[in-house]
Amino acid sequence: MKKPLLILSLLALPAVAEDTRQLAELKPAAQETLRKEMLDNLIALNSIVSLLAANQVKEAGEVAEKELGRSAMGKNATLPFDARPGPQMPREMHQLAISGHIAATDFARVAASGDRDKALAELPTLLGTCVACHASYRIR
Template structure:
């Protein structure tokens, strides 16, 4: 199974570099590119942790991670970095708006999960990823 997953991921990686990639290029200085990529990897870790908590019935804890790591509370992580290392100022306005929308959606998920209601929390899970999917399908940085 692990070999299959690694092969599938390799296939996806090569497909992402196809010449017919129609996503809008959002070029950034190398330091901003590195900051954004590191943030996206951290976001994946947070999503994985949230899913594990939801699967374990720990809805409130999942909501807290969502708010702290992905929600409005997580905005501005790069504000103290030099200008060339901050991704936000180099994004097209619509890409930046999509990011803000994603933070707001994560905060909404956190609010719902804080209720402890299983059905509502599970139904709200797509809030965590819909902004990510929209942005990653519309924009690329390489």
């Protein structure tokens, strides 16, 4: 008796909305590089938030710069072209990525002061660049 009820319940759910984000057509090797990089970025963001929660503000800034900031730009330059996502991205997507690196460096500069409130105030700008890109683009 419970199976038909479950099926009826599922039929009542709204259809999944169409993904309207722009498709960034990257070669498979570049897709793999980008997916790994995004996972690494998520791990770095988690470390930054955890460090801020522990009031280790300067350390959060160091992670931001090393893993996400301008210091992290160009880390794929030595890969074969097919594995490099940056040059294959739509221009606007690449600009968002660069803006993310700059926002991370700006956050790191503020965090270097050790002022937690100022660092927290800067964090939404850093996260906002991630959200803007992920809300606008997809790779599959």
